[in-house]
Amino acid sequence: MNEIPILLVDDELRLLKASQLLLASKGFKNVFTLSNSCDVMDYLQSNDVAIIVLDLNMPKLSGFDLLPEIVNEYPATPVIVMTAVDETDTAVNCMKKGAFDFLVKPVETERLVATIRKAIEHRAICRELDSLRERFFSETLDHAEAFSPIVTVSSKMHTIFKYMEVIAPSRQPILICGETGVGKELVAKALHNLSGCSGEYVAVNVAGLDDTVFADTLFGHKKGAFTGAERPRDGLVAKAASGTLFLDEIGDLSDQSQIKLLRLLQEKEYYPVGSDNPCISSARVLLATNHDLQKLIDEKRFRKDLYYRLCAHRLVIPPLRERLEDVAPLLDHFLEAAAQSFGKKAPTPPAELVTLLETYPFPGNVRELEAMVHDAVARHNSGVLSMESFSNAIGIARVAKHTPVQKSAGGNPLEELFGHFPTISEVENYLITEAMQRAKSNQGIAANLLGITRQTLNKRLQTKK
Ligand SMILES: Nc1ncnc2c1ncn2[C@@H]1O[C@H](COP(=O)(O)OP(=O)(O)OP(=O)(O)O)[C@@H](O)[C@H]1O
Missing domain, CATH: 1.10.10 (Arc Repressor Mutant, subunit A)
Incomplete structure (x- = not known):
């Protein structure tokens, strides 16, 4: 459910009630109404309101007079003007006075809901901008504990963490990009911990799921939806209610699944398999990919509209070879963890090991380093850790990766x-x-x-x- 407080102002009581019910059916449960426009400024002073839907023609104090007052006192609160007057001049005047949008009654449900969603996004982005401006100059993280599982001393990662603190509380989807093994799932968990979401963190790898399995996994099914569906079953979207749904490897989704995902992100709606009744999702969606989505779009394997929906908040986690300063602390961290899992004392690494590791491009990133350390500790008996298993692993990987030199476009x-x-x-x-x-x-x-x-x-x- 959408907790954002919305205020509807209209002198027609019947219309207020109908709009409130309609918005509730679309998942907006914090909708308040005022039929007397003279009460609006007092109400705003003592209540938190995120979006205002304002009628223009009201007795005593018209929406037209009220609008500049609201915009002046509450510039960050979008005001959607609704009126029965379909005149261009009125619309232009309202927009000049700072209205967020202008709707002519009777307003179609879809149009009203879409405008409110747009206003919510707009407000969230304005807030993030303010917060970014503030954080830009601050060195410290407000919630350093949320990042503790991510071992790093990289300033690039620190900047990403600061941005994560800004966008984590929003309900917009976040796309996490980066090569395999850079730590995208750790980033997703940190975002969940920072978000303040009360629900569960639910992760699912969607690579290789055909559309039917994708829909069933995410949206669940109705009893009798297909052979064997003897009972209705909730999907992961329902499991992640008021929490976070992390979809890993979205670059591999089929076109039909991409359409379903777009609907979920845009309308917050989904259909359990076999059902014609839409359900409303309250899960925040995080998505990850190690593909270049722009390239997939060029190859017509990824939908542009879905990409643009995801692009608002995008985190790009740099590969390990672009933050070599992380090799040493990660080495220590994994030595400690591997030693603990084998019940051994953490071995001392040879002084030149970090230098050796820094020469290697780590195509498998942190996961590859973790595996190398695990293997070396497994073989280790006593004293200083041997360089041999690292040199061998790197040597084998280099030979495996060897490809003939390609002629560049410009020549040899x-x-x-x-x-x-x-x-x-x-x-x-x-x-x-x-x-x-x-x-x-x-x-x-x-x-x-x-x-x-x-x-x-x-x-x-x-x-x-
Ligand atoms: N900065 C880090 N500190 C500690 N461990 C890390 C870090 N980055 C990655 N790891 C570890 O490396 C492994 C891979 O991380 P993760 O699964 O988050 O990567 P990923 O980017 O999601 O990979 P893929 O794209 O293949 O799913 C995990 O065991 C994770 O705990």
Whole structure:
């Protein structure tokens, strides 16, 4: 249910009651009414109101006179004007005086609900902007405890955390993007904890679900909806009522499922399988993908309208190779966790291990680092942790990833790099210099990067001098 307080002002009592009931049926349960326009300013002073729907023609004090007063005192509260007068001049005047929108009676239900939803979004975005302005200059997080499971010292991640604090309380969907293993699910959980939602956090991976299974999983079904549906069953949207529904891997959804998802996000409505009666969702939806959705749109595999609906709040979690400062604290964190799970004492990592790890691009991101550490601790017996299992894992991954060099659009990459077709000795010198730089002059690590022994590298370095 939508808790946002809405105030309807109209001198026609019957119309007020009908609108209140209609909005309640659409999930707006905090709708208040006033039939005397003279009471509005007093009411606003002592009550929290998010949206006002205001009639223009009222005795004593007209909506036209009241509008500038409200806009002046409560500039952040959108006022939707409703009137029986369908005149362009009136509409233009109301908009000039600061009305959010102008509707002519009788208003279609869908139009009224859509305008109210638009006003709610507008208000939320204005609030977020204010909050962002405030947070922009502040270094500290208001709810640092919500981020404690996410180990990081990266300033990029810290900026994302600040933005998360701003958008978490809104009820708008949030799209979390990033390569596999960057921690999108941890981010989703943190958003739920920050949101203040009283309901459950419910996560589901929707990759590979065909449309029927998608609908049944999310929306549930009516008794007899299909063979075997002997009892009605709630779906995950109902389970996440007043809480958070996290849909992982949405880049793989079928077109039909994308349409259902769009309806859920836009109208907050869904149909259990086999039912013609829509249900209203009160779950906040978070979504994640490791696909480039823009590319999927170009390939006609993802709907543009759904993408635009998701884009309002988008978090892009950087890959580990773009926040190398996180490698060391993550290494310590995973060493501790792995040692605990094996009932061992946390081993001391060799001094050059972080440098070795920093040379590796981690296509599997934090998950890959976690697995490497787990494996190394499993093999570890005593003393200093061996570099070998890390070097092996990195070496194997590098060989597996090796792909022939593609010619760039502009011509031969070697010629672009050197300005001419280079000699073997020029390429060798270039590679050795680059590897030594990446390995912070550690010859063992540079040799590993180059796929040669340390002795061979040492000899080449001697002859280079
Ligand atoms: N910053 C971090 N601190 C601690 N653990 C992390 C961090 N980032 C990721 N992890 C761990 O790495 C693993 C992968 O994280 P998660 O499942 O959140 O990634 P993901 O981006 O959702 O991946 P996928 O796209 O494959 O679903 C998990 O075990 C998670 O606990």
